Amino acid sequence: MNYPRSYIILHHTGAEEKDAQQVRKNHLSRGWRDVGYNYIIERDGTVVKGRSLELPGAHCAASGMNHKSVGIALIGNFEVRSPTEQQIKALISLLKKLKKELNFPEKNILPHKNVPGAKTLCPGKNFPFSRLLESLKGTERLWKVQCGAFSSRKKAEEFAEKLKKMGISCFVVEP
Ligand SMILES: [Zn+2]
Known part of the structure; x- marks a missing residue:
């Protein structure tokens, strides 16, 4: 079964895993079918595909988001530090690509903690959400x-x- 994905939920992993493989291992050790996120972005900007979009996600139960969103996680704890420039750049281009494929409105891009019902600090106070939105707009408002x-x-x-x-x-x- 394929779930229509019209939201993007942004996460940090909250830990300092070595790489996406380690995030996947941690989730599998909880007995999950696969890593909970659909994409993981490593410190050097490498984008690694996570869970298939044919399955419900396991990254944001609030508001039924596991069934209607794409979950993207950046490795790190952004309560403590900021994401790397490479991570931000990779995220911006991934969002542009997904926007073309899935055609969701910009207001449906949400940091995890902004999802109604979510009780979390994720993706952390140093996550540059407004800068992200600016960069996405930048390309849409060219004369x-x-x-x-x-x-x-x-x-x-x-x-x-x-x-x-x-x-x-x-x-x-x-x-
Ligand atoms: Zn989260």
């Missing part, structure tokens, strides 16, 4: 200048070349 549309790629590239010679930076966009 673009359209200055040509062609029925062949070759013509489009010729036109782009002309603009470049004029000192205007531009690129060809796939139809």
Whole structure:
């Protein structure tokens, strides 16, 4: 069974595990089917896939989120420290990718502690949630200048070349 996922829940693991493999091991040792999160982001920004989206998650029981959200956890305890730059960058690009695939509204991206009914500090007071939202918005609010549309790629590239010679930076966009 596939669960429609229209929310993203953001977590820290709350511990300083070595890597995603260790997070998975800890969860398996509790008798779980797999690690509870759908994605885990390691300190160096490596994104590791966790539990399959074909199963309900095991990361946020509040508000029935295990059945309607994608759970992303960054390794670390962000009550104590901040996530690494690599973790934040990786999270931003993962969110952009998921937003394209799942098409959820931005207000459905929630830190775990903001989920109604959740009693937790997760993902910690140093989790840069507002910065995250800003970066996501940044890409959505670009004003673009359209200055040509062609029925062949070759013509489009010729036109782009002309603009470049004029000192205007531009690129060809796939139809
Ligand atoms: Zn959490």
